[in-house]
Each structure stands twice: as structure tokens, then as C-alpha cells.
Amino acid sequence: MVTAKRLEGIGEYYFSQKLREIEGLNKEGKNIISLGIGSPDLPPHPEVIKVLQEESAKPGNHAYQSYKGSPVLRAAISEWYSKWYDVKLDPASEILPLIGSKEGIMHICMTYLNDGDEVLVPNPGYPTYSSAVALAGGKVKPYHLTAANNWLPDFDALDATLTGKEKLMFVNYPHMPTGKLPSKAFFSALVAWATRHQLLLVHDNPYSFILNDQPMSLLATEGARDVVIELNSLSKSQNMAGWRIGMLCGAAERINEVMRFKSNMDSGMFLPLQLAAAKALSLGEDWYRQLNEIYKTRREKVFRLLDLLQCSYAKDQAGMFVWATVPGGYADGYALSDEVLYKANVFITPGGIFGSEGNRYVRVSLCCKEENIDAAMQRVEAQLMSKGSLAS
Ligand SMILES: Cc1ncc(COP(=O)(O)O)c(C=O)c1O
Numbered sequence: 001m002v003t004a005k006r007l008e009g010i011g012e013y014y015f016s017q018k019l020r021e022i023e024g025l026n027k028e029g030k031n032i033i034s035l036g037i038g039s040p041d042l043p044p045h046p047e048v049i050k051v052l053q054e055e056s057a058k059p060g061n062h063a064y065q066s067y068k069g070s071p072v073l074r075a076a077i078s079e080w081y082s083k084w085y086d087v088k089l090d091p092a093s094e095i096l097p098l099i100g101s102k103e104g105i106m107h108i109c110m111t112y113l114n115d116g117d118e119v120l121v122p123n124p125g126y127p128t129y130s131s132a133v134a135l136a137g138g139k140v141k142p143y144h145l146t147a148a149n150n151w152l153p154d155f156d157a158l159d160a161t162l163t164g165k166e167k168l169m170f171v172n173y174p175h176m177p178t179g180k181l182p183s184k185a186f187f188s189a190l191v192a193w194a195t196r197h198q199l200l201l202v203h204d205n206p207y208s209f210i211l212n213d214q215p216m217s218l219l220a221t222e223g224a225r226d227v228v229i230e231l232n233s234l235s236k237s238q239n240m241a242g243w244r245i246g247m248l249c250g251a252a253e254r255i256n257e258v259m260r261f262k263s264n265m266d267s268g269m270f271l272p273l274q275l276a277a278a279k280a281l282s283l284g285e286d287w288y289r290q291l292n293e294i295y296k297t298r299r300e301k302v303f304r305l306l307d308l309l310q311c312s313y314a315k316d317q318a319g320m321f322v323w324a325t326v327p328g329g330y331a332d333g334y335a336l337s338d339e340v341l342y343k344a345n346v347f348i349t350p351g352g353i354f355g356s357e358g359n360r361y362v363r364v365s366l367c368c369k370e371e372n373i374d375a376a377m378q379r380v381e382a383q384l385m386s387k388g389s390l391a392s
Pocket of ligand 1: 102126241
């Protein structure tokens, strides 16, 4: 079959390919330790699982659900935004539950883009922004984030490149993959800039609770309601990546616009899942504290692994990864990642998959048990350092 033109240039997602290769290596007995993907290995809170079990045992809970999501989940999202971000959202009109924020990225592109509309996308950034823009017929316009500019957009440089065809801008702070945290001043400048250029800002906010004591929403910024829609997710902060629960928040008009597309694509999520998600969002400070204690301990070990690899990194990164510069002896992050994979049987992600500005970096996931990070260090020491094959 000839596939549709819209798939031209869209490859298989990097991780889907790489995980297949790793599976092959494992079949050869390599037992690869993967520090690649950001899928939490820890379970959700037991009370959340209990709600799912109890609710799914009820005969009346298996029907199609409302396209706008259960009122219980929308109320829980509204309370969560109010409690943690100090943002007031009307549960009836300003919230749309999603099957993860990844699907929301596609829905937003399909809702707003005509052929040739330009979309500002971070480089480095989450690869799905670019593929969703391309699939929807839009044109990706990368904006560069560099260590020299603190991984923030350079608004002056951006001004010089605008053509007037830009319609959306994807932003994501805490930023994946660099771990850069936002500040209030940056968020204010961003909203002012988007207002001036009449761009719709799509803020993707799945990491605000991970290794960060002060979760922020871009919607809390003055004037944001007119130019911002925000995606959020239970995948990382509630350890529910496989459950597929996210949300879109913003002005009622924007929610209705995206609903026009989404309601033609799928139906409401399984009710017990939504009720369990509502429970997860009601968890208190203790939940986030114990989660972050675990990630902090893991991060210390990952720092030591990166020291062994002679990589440099900032210690104040948020989110569930550490972003690190590769040492001078390697052509790029791919070369280091390949050497570590093929010689030490440890997988770390090359930064280049997030865009050209990531070429000289690697990203190490914290979604891995401490003993596996210890084992990864031992393998690197045994296979790379003692044999002197580590380029430097
Ligand atoms: C920046 C970013 N946005 C969105 C997602 C997708 O999250 P979800 O599981 O809610 O679809 C990820 C997942 O890795 C991510 O890193």
C-alpha cells in the first residue's frame, strides 16, 4: 500500500525503534540496563489502584462516557490547579480530560493548523511537537534553546525570524530534555511576547512536580487566559504513564474548539479510570515528597555515572532526567550513547534526537531502580574505563 503523503518524512518514533534494537540485544543475552525512556517504574498510590478495582467491579460503570470527561474528574482537576498552581478553572468549561498529553498535542494541531501555517517548536524539545505539526499539515519552525541563553528562547533573535505565518508556539517548562525550570519573570515575558505577536502558546507542563518544590502553571501569569492553553498529565507526577490520563486547560472558547476535533476522534475514558485519576489528584504533599526523595537519591547516583563518563551537567535540573554535555573526545551524544550501549550494555539517550541543539548532549532517565544505576556504573567502570576505551 502507498501511505498518505502526510506520512512522508515522518519516521517511526526513535524510542519505538531503539527499544526493538535493545530487545534484540537482550535476546542475545546482553541484559541491557536502560536509562533511556521517562516511564515511571514506581506504581501509583495504593488508594488510586483501590478506586480502579472497586469501580471497575460495579456493573453500571462500563458504558460510553461523556466526551468532556466525568464531572468528578473535571472537579478534581480544577481543585488540583487551584491548590498547587493557584489557578482558578471552571470545571464545566475550562478543562478537557485527555488520553495523555501526547494525544492533546495532535488534537491541538488538527484544531488550529491549515496547510503551511507555521509553528514555533523548541530545539531541543519533545519530538512529538514536530511530528504532530507535520502530520496536521503545518510547518515546523524550530526556535533554538542553548546553554548560553539558559535554555530559554531568545525573543530578540526570534523577532527577527517571524514571517507573520506563525500561529502556535509550543513551550515546555520545566523543560524536557534540559531540566530548565521557569521563573515568573520569564513566564510574564513569554505571555507579553505572544500577546504582541498574536500567537497561541501551548504550554506542555507534565514535569512541574518532579524534583521541583514550586510547581508553576503558565496559566497563573497575568494575561495568560487570552493566549495560553496548557497541557498537563498524570503520567509522571502520579506514576500513571500507562493509564493514559492528561488534561487540557484554558479559556472556554479554546476548550470548545479542541472538543470539536477530539469528540470526532474518540469517546470519554473508562469511568473507573477517571475516578481513580480524581483520587490521584487529591493526594497530599506527602505523595510528592516521597516521590521526590526517591528521584533525588537516584539523581545523585546518575551524577556519579556521568562523572565516570566525564560528562558535565547542571545540578539544579527539574524533571525525571539529567541532561549532560558529552566530553570533547566524542563526535556527539550519539557516539557516546553507542559506545556505552555496545561496550557496557547500558542505554542512555543521545541528546540529538531532541533536535540539533541537543547534539552534544546525552539524557539519562531517573526511572530506574538504584541497584540498576549502581550496576550501570559498575559496567561502565569495568568495560570502558579499565580498557581505556572511553574517549577523552
Ligand atoms: C515534554 C513531554 N510532553 C508530553 C509527554 C507525554 O506525556 P503523556 O504521557 O501525558 O502523553 C512527554 C512524555 O514523555 C514529555 O516528555
